[in-house]
Amino acid sequence: MLRNKTKPLLSNSQASIFRYLAPQPSLPQIKQTHAHVVVWGHARLTVHLLSLLSFSSTVPFPLRYSLSLFSSIPFPTVFAFNSLIRCHAKANSSPSLSLSLYSAMRRRFLNPNQHTFTFLLHACSKNLKIKVNNRLGVQVHVHVIKLGYACHVFVRNALIHFYFECGDADSSQRVFEEDALCSDVVTWNSMLAGAVRNGDVRVAEKMFGEMPERDVVSWSTMIMGYVQNGLFEDGLECFRDMRKKRVRPNEAILVTLLSVSAQLGLLCYGRFIHSTIEAMRFPMTVHIGTALVDMYAKCGCIEKARILFDGMVNKDVWTWNVMICGLASHDCAKEALALFDRFIDEGFLPVNVTFVGVLNACSRAGLVGGGKHYFKLMVDGYGIQPEMEHYGCMVDLLARAGLVDEAVKLIEGMAITPDPVMWATLLDACKLHGYVEMGEKIGNELIELDPTHDGHYVQLAGIYAKERKWEDVVRIRELLSERIAGKVAGWSLVELQGRVHRFVAGDREHECSSDIYKMLETIGLRITEAGLLTETF
Template identity: 60%
Template sequence: MILPRNLISLSQTKQAHARIIVSGLAGKASLMGHLLSFLAIFPSSPFDYSLSIYRTIKNPNVFSSNNMIRCFAKSESPLQSLVLYSCVLRNCVRPNNYSFTFLLQACSKGLGVYEGVQVHGHVLKLGFGEDVYVRNALIHLYSSCRRVESSKQVFDESPHHCDVVTWNVMLAGFARDGRVSAVEKLFDEMPERDVISWNTLLMAYVHNGKLEEALECFKRMRESGLVPDEATLVIMLSASAQLSLLENGQSIHSIIDSLNLPMTISIGTALVDMYAKCGRIEQSRLLFENMPRRDVSTWNVMICGLASHGLGKDALTLFKTFLNEGLHPMNVTFVGVLNACSRAGLVKEGKHYFQMMTDSYGIEPEMEHYGCMVDLLGRAGLVSEAIKVIESMTISPDPVLWAIVLCACRIHGLAELGEKIGNRLIELDPTYDGHYVQLASIYANSRKWEDVARVRRLMTERNTSKVAGWSMIEAQGKVHRFVAGDREHEQSLEIQKMLEVIDTRLAAAGYVPNISPVLHDIGEEEKQNAIKVHSERLAIAFGLLVTGPGSCFRIVKNLRVCWDCHEVTKMITNSV
């Protein structure tokens, strides 16, 4: 009985090698070539072992040499395969299409575009330019090396020598380059699409922030009759997580269950992340605890999820368990740990873990780690310490760090320092609207309306407009988006009536509007009316309209919630 290659283990291959030697057949080049072919397909076969076998072959033919090139392509030094290829040519062995496929794979892994160009020259010289497998490898090479125009040139040269893989490789090249419109155009032109084609389009949307387009694309994929694979579902869980769309995430979870897919690390980690980002931290925890296998990324997602929910002490307890399991933390792990300290106001612990990161694990702080420390100290009112952290950084500070300090100045009423930092930030990056808004807010809190007007004039003169805030809610199987003062929704009249009901009940509960977020020198009544139609209040009113008593609905916002809307949301939550 001959076992399929994918069922033969490395140890079985070594046993076969031993039997060949004992039988006195080690000199048979064909046997050694087939032995190499088995080693070439193993994901982690010892490279030195493969090379030692190849060196025993006298006058290796193209089959043996191709398999050795393939072994080189998987090794830590993939570009060394070109040295072997040169030896093959010197020994007058003519390469075939497989030779170039494996050579180009090696160049792709080693990002050897110049070496790949030389191989491309040999491809054309020896007449393999229209071989579909070689063409696919060439397109992949140029895409991997960010030469997408070269990929497109190869793709266009022989349009009749393409298969679905050719189209998919070109599609992936455009996606890797962030050219979403090119991905869409090519996808529409494809004569045949498989799951990989759809996954590439979905990934292009998700990686470039076009999340709602990804949801619509997935819907079209399902309507086409294709069954999603693990990669599809992980991508869509990521989209649901980033949009905080719980219902959509739950529907993806139900598809996973209906397909009887195993709880792999990828699926489990994506589910843990989705439920955490959609506000279901207990469900996230339950999934994490029940996963059959977890890797460092799974632990990172859970630690970060607990941190984002303000469960700082729980996140730190989980981190200690992580260390007790013998796992080694990464940069991202400490971002989660330091964020947990920041959200929970654990200043002493934050300083301890920041020191541990460098002293115990040799991890050099990156911008995200410094950002967490500056945020931690700023939230705690230790603004001077936060500034010292920035000034002592071993890398050039990002303006975002100073923006965090500016926010702390606004919160703690440090108007003079905030004015100084705000003006400095505007000089550093005059195009970013957030700095103007924060500075204007500091002036407004001090009732310096002339300075507020000056900052707003600067924004106008420099063509810098404030990013429009929006709030989104998932209800009735659709995603509904609102902006401040929105009257475009089909149920706008009912929403306005619900807002009136909310205002009446808030007044009865003792609510007093906090109009400080309104950065205009206008009457108090006008300011109160402006706050009442903020996007999150419209979304809340709509949610109360369309959900039943006791139901839970979630609202996603692209900007920070203003203080007044934060207080109103708490009051509404406690009263329904």
């Protein structure tokens, strides 16, 4: 048998340096490898320059380094041009530079391949100017068709993604329908993600049902679509279906659903997700641990939240914030403030949210002096400018303590325009502490500011009723009836035995509505028998 006697470009020991580089090496590692190649006298060998250029295109390195490697290649190949185009795409540089490289490649009579167009379209997708005017991307599409690459699945996926990035869902749909058989799970996922981004959840739902194959990205996209469009229960049910199919969720899905469970107070669902994490032996990352602490705190299980928090090996600023805010919302002011002290001792720097929790703790415990101290510390000690939430906590603290005049001065001295919620807080304080004239003034201003908010009418009517000004009560009630007649009713969720029930005021569509109303009547009778009266205006 004849053997190739050609001398290798590098010895085995020298060639191994490329073999042991990580798939996405850091810039210092690549430069170190480059230095070794120079020392061994192989800096002019195209094959090694191509290897270095290929490695530099896998992560966003400085373009000047990649350009210097490219310029050192005497006769650049398609592979070299593709690598540099990819570098431009990853560096978020103008797609016109990528297209100039493509033009230079064509002038050298080099034929592009499917990777060329994938990288070009990726560059176009990441540029804002192209998203507004997709002319350059359409030109790339024309070349894709002319050169016969429209049937390549990677190129089709890049085209679909490009048109969705431009907000041109119709063109994405046309590309998809041109050859539906030439598609893979990434193609379907791109279409699914595009529909979700456009808010077409039901379209995405239909597409999801038609998918010949689904992966974790498909399920994640569908769940995110439900959640982003406010269909929280559908998102949770989709997760249940996912688990029945034995698809292993990713961290993003788990964190998102824990957040949904926290927002809606659905403890049962939160526990189900927690048990899923434990059953799969999913790593307790900082993000998952923080989401679990937040979920249990917001669902009323503050003791469970604290146990999880204390058991976490790694915590970041947000983990501490979630625990401090959770303790504050459960009236555990002493524990919240003690945890804040520990937080500072651990070397963490507080952020805006940290002080929202601290000030809320002071407000709920009536610690006026403490609230003033931490508010001053926030501004003078850490240079954090107060936001609406911080002012809101201070106004609530002062109003609860009966310092209404001081609360008014704080609002009037704010650097930002106070929102209606802050004035509504003061209105409650006026009713509680008997500031009738101030309450009347604030109440009327709130009604003028937001005439569709029924709570303002109720609060003002309450102040008049407390002073037995019945004519004013009637007047406010009539205003309420006139202005809020077409208001969409709010709804609430109740979780029972793993099922979420939605209720609207006056709703009789629930299958157990007759039993529910009977129980309400029973409760009303017992309240009356106990000598308690409800306020009605």
